[in-house]
Amino acid sequence: MRQKFKNWWLNLLGYSFLILGIIGCFTPILQGLLFIFIGLAILSKSSPWAKNLLIKLHKKYPTIAKKANQFLNKFSWRSKRT
Secondary structure (H helix, E strand, C coil): CHHHHHHHHHHHHHHHHHHHHHHHHHCCCCCHHHHHHHHHHHHCCCCHHHHHHHHHHHHHCHHHHHHHHHHHHHCCCCCCCC
């Protein structure tokens, strides 16, 4: 039960970051790609599509990926792919 709740919570958090990232792509206040990276890194633990997309974005935007990994290291959510 506890593991199921944790997975549900991480999925909710991951999708929330993805939504913030999409909004951030159209507004000058938020850094959209950074939020997208964070959301995909959280979702990559349970979703293969998110993991594949995260690997592609790591190759295309290494600077932003580094910032996202620094943020995720603070919370021990960093994806295994660095």
